[in-house]
Amino acid sequence: MAVEGLERIVRDHPFFKGLDESFLELVCGCAQNVRFEAGAYLFREGGPADQLYLIREGRVALEIAAPGSGAVTFQTVSEGEIVGISWLFPPYRWTYDARAMERVRAIGMDATCLRTKCEADHDLGYDVMKRLVPILFQRLQATRLQVLDIYGKPAA
Amino acid sequence: MVQPASHDPMVPQVMRVAQAQLDAPDVFTLKLEPEADLPRFTPGQFNMLTAFGVGESAISVSGDPASGDGIVHTIRAVGAVSRALTELRVGDSLGLRGPFGVGWPMEELYGKDVILLAGGIGLAPLRPAIYRLLAERERFGAVAILYGTRSPADILFRSEVESWRQRLDVDVHVTVDHADESWHGQVGVVTTLLPRIAFDPGRTVALLCGPEIMMRFGVQALGSVGVPDEGMYLSMERSMKCGIGLCGHCQFSPAFVCKDGPVFRYDQIRYLLALKEL
Structure with missing residues (x-):
């Protein structure tokens, strides 16, 4: 795909919405189009966290294998959202599985490339961090609700 | 009443x-x-x-x-x-x-976009409002039903929810807190469904019913996208005994849930939701 097309896709994805033009070229240098068929894994728990995925189409199940229960899906992620945060912090290992529930098209960002550029240009790093932190916060809030099991049976 | x-x-x-x-x-x-x-x-x-x-x-x-x-x-x-x-x-x-009690403000919904945010068994008190919305569909703007529950097995009124989903004039989204691989739908808390619907926050009325914690998260999420506090209604649950505001079991500061509620406008009870003693 032409670089211009990739830039347009990245610019239009909600995660990078409003990204300064000067950063766009830097970010796109780490990006490529990827596709996963239904059932394929974007990554597996324990593997190297080397990608950030911007989902363009399809739905991804984030799963953890629970003893005796098989894979338990704790979140699904769809078009306009991102998959993969573990690439931000050492030891850069995935802490869950990500499985394509249907055909998934995404932009895969090379995490090492992105981290390096963020380190080299802290303005870019700060911008990326400001985009990631609200997502982390939303997921933390969601996890709190799930842990509380609010739909579970109340005390009689 | x-x-x-x-x-x-x-x-x-x-x-x-x-x-x-x-x-x-x-x-x-x-x-x-x-x-x-x-x-x-x-x-x-x-x-x-x-x-x-x-x-x-x-x-x-x-x-x-x-x-x-x-x-x-x-x-x-x-x-x-x-x-x-x-x-x-x-x-x-x-x-x-x-x-x-006082129910949902149905007449106030005329001409407005309507979001029904339900959690768990909270879909049941909202169902009469859904029937009314569907029966008088042309009187309302966009209508969205967002329903979250614990697992696929806990989905209430499943066949009916599926029939609502097939309509072209209602946006229906269901999510569960966790699921196994046989579930092909959404997993996550109910507030994550909000970005999936189109509505005009300034002319939206949201009806919320479910566990109180869910409703507190719900009003935060709705508020963050511009729905005004006076555009949100919550169905509160307290221990009700007499049903007519005499016994005081369901006292909710100056109000009685059985008589003045169970449905309250959010801006009128916002300060009460933060009180652990209530």
């Missing part, structure tokens, strides 16, 4: 179970028929149901207010009374007082 059919609101009338249906684990829907007059109700109101020999419990009406064919309640077995009610079968008798 529609007045109870009985002249004395403390005297239950005897009802007979005409239909009993398992809707989810420990959740039964009972269709009740009166021996005398059928009580009329508005969406969001509740009745006090008596399991004879066990006790009385406040249960929201979950049926169609326009049907005129019995009165429907959806009950989750969580205590002695509710368990006894869910064990009733066709032909059994129970007591009913009501309807009581």
Whole structure:
């Protein structure tokens, strides 16, 4: 795909919405189009966290294998959202599985490339961090609700 | 407010179970028929149901207010009374007082975009409002039903939710807190569904019903996308006994949930939701 097309896709994805033009070229240098068929894994728990995925189409199940229960899906992620945060912090290992529930098209960002550029240009790093932190916060809030099991049976 | 059919609101009338249906684990829907007059109700109101020999419990009406064919309640077995009610079968008798309380502000929804945010068994008190919205669909703007529950097995009124989903004039999204690989739908908390719907926040009214924690997260999420506090209504749950604001069991600071609620406008109770003592 032409670089211009990739830039347009990245610019239009909600995660990078409003990204300064000067950063766009830097970010796109780490990006490529990827596709996963239904059932394929974007990554597996324990593997190297080397990608950030911007989902363009399809739905991804984030799963953890629970003893005796098989894979338990704790979140699904769809078009306009991102998959993969573990690439931000050492030891850069995935802490869950990500499985394509249907055909998934995404932009895969090379995490090492992105981290390096963020380190080299802290303005870019700060911008990326400001985009990631609200997502982390939303997921933390969601996890709190799930842990509380609010739909579970109340005390009689 | 529609007045109870009985002249004395403390005297239950005897009802007979005409239909009993398992809707989810420990959740039964009972269709009740009166021996005398059928009580009329508005969406969001509740009745006090008596399991004879066990006790009385406040249960929201979950049926169609326009049907005129019995009165429907959806009950989750969580205590002695509710368990006894869910064990009733066709032909059994129970007591009913009501309807009581202030329901959903249906007339206020005319011309507005409407979001129904339901969690778990909270879909039941919203269902009468959904029937009304669908029956008068042309009178409202965009209508979205966002429903979150614990797991796919806990989805309430499943076939009905699927039929609503097939309509082209209602946006229906369902999510569960966790699922196995056989579930192909959304997993995550109900507030994550908000970005999936189109609405004009300034002319939106949201009706929320579910666990109080879910509703607190719900109003935060709605507020963050511009829905004003006075555009959100919550159905509150407290221990209701008399149903007419006399006994004080359900006192909610200056209000009684049974008489002044259970549906409250958010800006009028916002300060109360933060009080742990309530």
